[in-house]
Amino acid sequence: MKEIIKELQKIVGEKYVSNHPEERFIYSRDPGTMEPAEPDVVVMPNSAEEIQRIMLLANERKIPVVPMGGGLVLSGLTRALKGGIVLDMKRMNRILEVNEKSRYAVVEAGASQGMLQSYLKKHHPKLKHSIPDAPPIATIGGNVLIHGSGHISAIGGFHSEMLNGLEVVLPTGELLRIGSCSVTPYWFSRSPLPDLAGLFLGWAGTTGIVTKLAIRLYPDWKFNDVNVFLAEDPEITQDAIFRITATAIPEDVLAALSPKPDWVAGFQMLSVNYGAESKKELILKRDLIRESVWKYIEEKTGGFLPLPAEMKARFMEAPQSQLARFADVRKGGGFEYVGAIMPTELFAQACRLGIEIGERRKVSYSLGARIIGMGHCMMFFFAYAFNRGDKADMKRAQGALEETNERVLEIGGIPWKAEVPAQKQIIRKMDPKTFELMNRLRAMLDPNGIMNPGNWEL
Amino acid sequence: MEHAEILHRCFRCGYCKLPSNYQNLNCPSYLNYRFETFSPGGRMWLLRAWLDQEIKTTPRLSEIFFSCTACGNCVEQCVFTKFKDDLLNVFIAGSEELVNQGAVPARVSDYFKSLNLYGNPYKLSEAESGRWAEGLGIEPYQGQEYLFYVGCAGSYDEQGQKMTRSVATILKKLGVSFGIIPKETCDGNEVRTMGEKGLFEKLARRNIDQFRELGIQKVITLSPHAYNIMKNWYPGLGGSFQVYHYSQVMVGLAGKIKYPGRKKELLVTFHDPCYLGRHNKDYISARLILNTIPGVRLVEMDRSMADSLCCGGGGGNFFTDILGAGPESPARVRVQEAKATGAEILSVACPKCAKMLEDALKAEGLEEKIRVMDLAEIMLSHLD
Numbered sequence: 001m002k003e004i005i006k007e008l009q010k011i012v013g014e015k016y017v018s019n020h021p022e023e024r025f026i027y028s029r030d031p032g033t034m035e036p037a038e039p040d041v042v043v044m045p046n047s048a049e050e051i052q053r054i055m056l057l058a059n060e061r062k063i064p065v066v067p068m069g070g071g072l073v074l075s076g077l078t079r080a081l082k083g084g085i086v087l088d089m090k091r092m093n094r095i096l097e098v099n100e101k102s103r104y105a106v107v108e109a110g111a112s113q114g115m116l117q118s119y120l121k122k123h124h125p126k127l128k129h130s131i132p133d134a135p136p137i138a139t140i141g142g143n144v145l146i147h148g149s150g151h152i153s154a155i156g157g158f159h160s161e162m163l164n165g166l167e168v169v170l171p172t173g174e175l176l177r178i179g180s181c182s183v184t185p186y187w188f189s190r191s192p193l194p195d196l197a198g199l200f201l202g203w204a205g206t207t208g209i210v211t212k213l214a215i216r217l218y219p220d221w222k223f224n225d226v227n228v229f230l231a232e233d234p235e236i237t238q239d240a241i242f243r244i245t246a247t248a249i250p251e252d253v254l255a256a257l258s259p260k261p262d263w264v265a266g267f268q269m270l271s272v273n274y275g276a277e278s279k280k281e282l283i284l285k286r287d288l289i290r291e292s293v294w295k296y297i298e299e300k301t302g303g304f305l306p307l308p309a310e311m312k313a314r315f316m317e318a319p320q321s322q323l324a325r326f327a328d329v330r331k332g333g334g335f336e337y338v339g340a341i342m343p344t345e346l347f348a349q350a351c352r353l354g355i356e357i358g359e360r361r362k363v364s365y366s367l368g369a370r371i372i373g374m375g376h377c378m379m380f381f382f383a384y385a386f387n388r389g390d391k392a393d394m395k396r397a398q399g400a401l402e403e404t405n406e407r408v409l410e411i412g413g414i415p416w417k418a419e420v421p422a423q424k425q426i427i428r429k430m431d432p433k434t435f436e437l438m439n440r441l442r443a444m445l446d447p448n449g450i451m452n453p454g455n456w457e458l
Numbered sequence: 459m460e461h462a463e464i465l466h467r468c469f470r471c472g473y474c475k476l477p478s479n480y481q482n483l484n485c486p487s488y489l490n491y492r493f494e495t496f497s498p499g500g501r502m503w504l505l506r507a508w509l510d511q512e513i514k515t516t517p518r519l520s521e522i523f524f525s526c527t528a529c530g531n532c533v534e535q536c537v538f539t540k541f542k543d544d545l546l547n548v549f550i551a552g553s554e555e556l557v558n559q560g561a562v563p564a565r566v567s568d569y570f571k572s573l574n575l576y577g578n579p580y581k582l583s584e585a586e587s588g589r590w591a592e593g594l595g596i597e598p599y600q601g602q603e604y605l606f607y608v609g610c611a612g613s614y615d616e617q618g619q620k621m622t623r624s625v626a627t628i629l630k631k632l633g634v635s636f637g638i639i640p641k642e643t644c645d646g647n648e649v650r651t652m653g654e655k656g657l658f659e660k661l662a663r664r665n666i667d668q669f670r671e672l673g674i675q676k677v678i679t680l681s682p683h684a685y686n687i688m689k690n691w692y693p694g695l696g697g698s699f700q701v702y703h704y705s706q707v708m709v710g711l712a713g714k715i716k717y718p719g720r721k722k723e724l725l726v727t728f729h730d731p732c733y734l735g736r737h738n739k740d741y742i743s744a745r746l747i748l749n750t751i752p753g754v755r756l757v758e759m760d761r762s763m764a765d766s767l768c769c770g771g772g773g774g775n776f777f778t779d780i781l782g783a784g785p786e787s788p789a790r791v792r793v794q795e796a797k798a799t800g801a802e803i804l805s806v807a808c809p810k811c812a813k814m815l816e817d818a819l820k821a822e823g824l825e826e827k828i829r830v831m832d833l834a835e836i837m838l839s840h841l842d
Contacts (some may be wrong), residue, residue, distance in 0.1 A: 023494075072471070112480070118481040119481070136480040137473070327471070
């Protein structure tokens with residue numbers, strides 16, 4: 001390893017290579033419940049060219065390589081399960097281009113969500129990108145590659161659907177571009193070419209290292225508002241989701257239910273965010289949203305929550321910092337969730353499932369869903385808090401997560417950014433031919449099997 | 459260890475790495491090193507692992523702890539309101555454990571030794587601490603309204619001395635009644651944040667005893683570091699004085715200064731010192747002073763006030779230089795940010811910031827583009 005470390009130091013500089021026990025300790029784990037797995041060395045490259053050289057070296061020596069963005073997936077995807085190199089991408093955080101007219105931004109893969117958000121506010125105030133509710137240090141690259149979603153997903157779908165193009169270093173060291181940028185100087189779309197981006201989306205870093213990407217930008221409205229629809233019956237909330245998204249007005253529709261605080265227990269809150277260029281337009285949009293669920297307001301089975309200004313600001317915050325605070329519910333710095341991608345028609349069933357698991361297993365839970373597109377599907381989250389200082393409590397949360405993964409698959413959903421055990425559960429349910437194709441593609445791209453080994457394997 | 463009960467509550471969400479607008483990295487040591495270990499969350503988890511004996515005491519662990527500049531950005535930005543106030547306290551407690559084990563970097567140890575032997579980190583006689591005052595007609599303290607306490611950087615560092623002389627000159631022009639202690643002892647702010655509790659108490663008690671003997675009730679400090687420790691920590695050792703940073707005294711009197719004629723517009727940006735700003739919440743005094751100077755137009759950097767990026771000189775790093783002066787050192791990043799405002803002057807209110815940023819200007823080759831000037835220096839330059 002000593003010799004390899006020297007080689008790595010030659011590539012990225014001594015300062016950005018570490019095999020100290022401290023770095024190996026921190027990079028062996030994420031804030032979720034998965035057991036730690038130590039890398040041999042942590043490396044922080046600063047360019048695609050450096051990554052190419054690292055990959056050539058890793059291939060020659062057959063050393064595992066685990067690419068890492070913000071390290072905030074919570075499901076342990078950036079742990080070095082077979083040792084080797086963790087490639088911390090966050091030095092590559094430059095915002096390379098913002099095309100105002102074609103509404104896209106080109107960034108390095110380690111650029112953070114917060115950094116782009118702030119950059120756009122200052123330099124392109126009429127544009128914004130879809131921000132996930134991960135902390136702002138989470139990377140844009142990481143979130144797109146795991147099929148994340150965010151504050152504009154009701155319009156734009158998954159963040160991977162907002163992807164216009166990629167620059168990638170293959171496991172064998174070649175650098176290439178995907179999407180319109182492979183043909184023209186513009187990063188405007190993945191169409192009309194054969195869509196090779198799929199070779200890198202959702203693969204948990206097992207097929208290559210994305211170094212640059214272009215994402216779509218959206219109008220940042222002058223006026224913004226949020227309305228929160230409240231109902232006690234999940235079937236009504238489910239129907240309200242379909243009615244509200246059918247208006248094609250909201251940028252974001254987020255459902256939440258939690259047994260705490262007491263005043264929200266038993267209710268589902270559906271926050272509907274939208275914007276407009278004028279106050280008149282905003283009022284019109286608000287009225288159309290209300291009109292869409294008027295049936296329930298008349299029946300008094302649902303209604304809109306009056307929101308004090310402070311509460312409204314919290315619902316409109318992007319990312320919502322209060323979500324991170326869920327980690328302290330058990331005074332113990334931890335939570336993890338099963339984010340299940342599933343049809344929206346399973347919303348009510350998923351609510352009942354989450355409550356049943358949470359209550360039976362006596363875990364602190366919070367449930368909810370971000371609606372993707374006009375109700376086309378959703379990311380339903382089953383979040384469980386735990387006390388990091390209490391091993392038994394962590395185990396309790398882990399048990400709830402494992403059961404949830406299994407039950408989600410049973411009812412027709414698929415765990416998102418799945419932990420390694422959940423990946424195996426998915427593979428077992430998957431059409432064997434699909435998994436065979438995955439393996440063939442992977443073997444073709446990564447002949448030495450060095451990319452994040454242990455993931456998407458049986 | 460004190461505050462150990464909060465360690466496992468950190469989620470490592472990373473809000474602590476950023477300013478409130480998320481614009482760029484705002485934790486000085488994380489900005490410089492980029493490994494997660496050097497972020498506040500990394501320190502929290504490492505400290506817990508160290509106390510649980512999952513990791514050993516190593517030079518790297520010491521480097522991680524003593525590269526913290528104690529700037530307070532993590533405390534400001536952490537979203538966990540129930541324990542965020544103790545973030546810095548737990549890092550200090552961790553450093554204290556390392557100090558107690560004798561596991562500190564050589565430069566830190568050398569710093570402690572110098573303070574112990576000489577009462578200052580420059581290894582110079584305390585008798586030289588008042589040299590800056592030669593020719594200014596400033597009297598030793600003998601019952602004037604205020605003691606003007608200068609501190610180590612303002613007494614011994616060449617650039618610090620320039621700042622001290624400017625501040626003293628302006629205080630005189632404003633008619634402030636003050637005297638100095640020709641043989642000053644270090645205020646102890648840095649050693650406290652570095653976990654050397656015993657040495658801190660020794661230094662602080664020397665100052666407190668001396669102030670008491672001289673009958674001092676009011677203190678004006680040159681450095682925000684001295685202001686912080688005397689205002690917030692000396693009372694715990696029985697030393698209760700009315701303590702002001704010089705900008706807080708000047709702000710009430712600045713209107714008295716009659717500047718000659720009209721001046722052409724001068725774009726100035728202000729770098730908030732951590733110990734005046736985040737630690738003591740005074741973001742206003744310095745800005746009000748700048749606004750009284752004819753022609754001065756204040757432009758803010760992207761990161762200002764509670765979001766200000768530390769110069770990297772706190773937590774003893776001004777002397778120990780654990781952080782180093784590479785291209786991603788906070789001072790070099792900060793001067794580039796200042797230059798981006800279009801300002802001709804990067805104004806400061808701390809001798810450590812002044813030196814750190816001046817050196818960074820040279821390293822970045824920006825001396826021709828922007829100058830570092832203390833508030834009082836700007837005032838004086840407009841009196842010519």
